[in-house]
Amino acid sequence: MGKVVLYTAKLSPPGRSVELTAKALGLELEINPVNLLAGDHLKPEFVKMNPQHTIPLIIDEDGTVVYDSHAINIYLATKYGKDDSLYPNDIATRAKINAALHFDSGVLFARLRFYLEPILYYGSVETPQDRIDYLYKAYELLNDTLVNDYIVGNKLTLADLSCIASIASVHAIFPIDKSKYPKLAAWVERVSTLPYYKKTNQEGAEELASLYRAKLEENRQKAKKLAIMNPVLYYDDASPPVRSVLLTISALDINDKIDMKWINLFGADHLKPDFVNINPLHTVPVLTDEELILTDSHAILTYLCDVYGQGTNFSLGDPKQRAIVLNRLCFNNSVLFQRDAELMRKIFRKQLRDISTHLKPVEEAIDYLEIYLKTSKFVACDKLTVADFSIVATLSTAESVCPISSSRWPKVKAWYEEMQKLPYYNDANQVGLTKLRAKLNSILNA
Incomplete structure (x- = not known):
């Protein structure tokens, strides 16, 4: 089994989804931490590898570079999977998994990112209520999608490993109401029983939530000081x-x-x-x-x-x-x-x-x-x-x-x-x- 280098951050939901996928595959990764708040992803050596300067990014042993967590997960499952359970060969099943990956990319993670970015990077002290509403709407959409034990059928697939990283991060900030989203809450509990889940995903989600709260308070304190402007x-x-x-x-x-x-x-x-x-x-x-x-x-x-x-x-x-x-x-x-x-x-x-x-x-x-x-x-x-x-x-x-x-x-x-x-x-x-x-x-x- 080849050596794969992963550039990621513990705080990153997409990065954690790649680590979850690797654990499910039994694949050991060489982790290269990237400090987003310090701007490591903007350094020339990183931008040369990924002009979009995003994480996660992998470099396979043959020099293949892949970025975007969803593309990486498909690549890893296809190349290193002992079977096709995480990404079945059945065309219809794959189509459903692909739809879920796009749902994570375009809805779950996108809405989380648009909520967090102004606070983590730009000193915002408040977030428009509509952005919070969009996150709860994402809960509703995924809850309604869950007609089986997992997102696609009754077995764990890449759809779950991608979506759970984003959902866990949102959940750490806006806890899921079991009475409103019962199927979603049950799914989260089901996935969280994976033996590698807590260390690989839950700890990072909680750390991201703690950073969010700390930055929000820091931004508010700075805003108070700025509000007391000199004449x-x-x-x-x-x-x-x-x-x-x-x-x-x-x-x-x-x-x-x-x-x-x-x-x-x-x-x-x-x-x-x-x-x-x-x-x-x-x-x-x-x-x-x-x-x-x-x-x-x-x-x-x-x-x-x-x-x-x-x-x-x-x-x-x-x-x-x-x-x-x-x-x-x-x-x-x-x-x-x-x-x-x-x-x-x-x-x-x-x-x-x-x-x-x-x-x-x-x-x-x-x-x-x-x-x-x-x-x-x-x-x-x-x-x-x-x-x-x-x-x-x-x-x-x-x-x-x-x-x-x-x-x-x-x-x-x-x-x-x-x-x-x-x-x-x-x-x-x-x-x-x-x-x-x-x-x-x-x-x-x-």
Whole structure:
């Protein structure tokens, strides 16, 4: 009796059907394990043997290569069978066995594969109910087919050895209900009495079911982690409002908790359809946190404080402190930033010949800020708040064309210098400010 090499995996129902057939024939196989999850079947040396890169595959002693379990089983039974009991010579009987092999290939194993593949290989966490229903329908079809003790007649054939490998695997995941499928359940019990059945088939089926459950749980845990997505900040640090958010993120030490997506304002990224779908105002910054979309820096600042600032100096839990911080944010939004933004728009549109004649609105806004700083160390109170970040980002931009005079605005000057000493000021504000000033200078000096 020749030496036959079998490339297979214990988890593979088709592979197990070949091993069952070999046991029934009394044929010893040389087993070469193939790790499907590790991609062994995709390696060049295996694909050279089987371009379809599937298992099982056999190489006979004469070099004959056969793949597809049903073809292999027929080959082995025909060549190595001591008689024709597993694959009778009778044409009608063979036709029935062939039909059962095709039923296993096209229904039983196909439906099991389509159920398991997304979970084992592609990280799926759920399977459509219709795929489960198809498996139960396969039970029903085979149950109705069983009019005798075995699938074809009253003797064990290749039909049973092929189908039982698939059915046992499904059964380990979705147990067969004896009341609904009595003939199927009886057939499984009958075949399972084979002396080589447990080690050759049952253990592999149970191992496949265990792997399925483990992978399903692993996929679900990964999905949970992915579902907890970091908020995303759409930004261009040339923008003063963006820089106020960057200062806040640094102050709260949450840089690793915010994902950043750069929107190139000078490259008109903010006008592209994908971004406009997120923010119809086509402005930055924008913060998205799952279904929440915030399109105003001041709203973003307070949200970040509420989510990440609890228990820190940046908490806005005290109603009075929250009110004064919001008041200063409104001052920045409606007065300081609007006046600075109007001046900057005129510069970028090249509508100004003499900037000095257009500085009065900005200077008046800084006058108001000077008054605020006469009553507290920082713009809202005696401690640093997000109001300071919002205003310093705007003021540092305005200072590009309107220098802060210590004689006119001594409090503002001192506060501004104090803000520049913050350890994160350079990265969060100065870097973007430098980019903006370079663009301004290129226009002003043109």
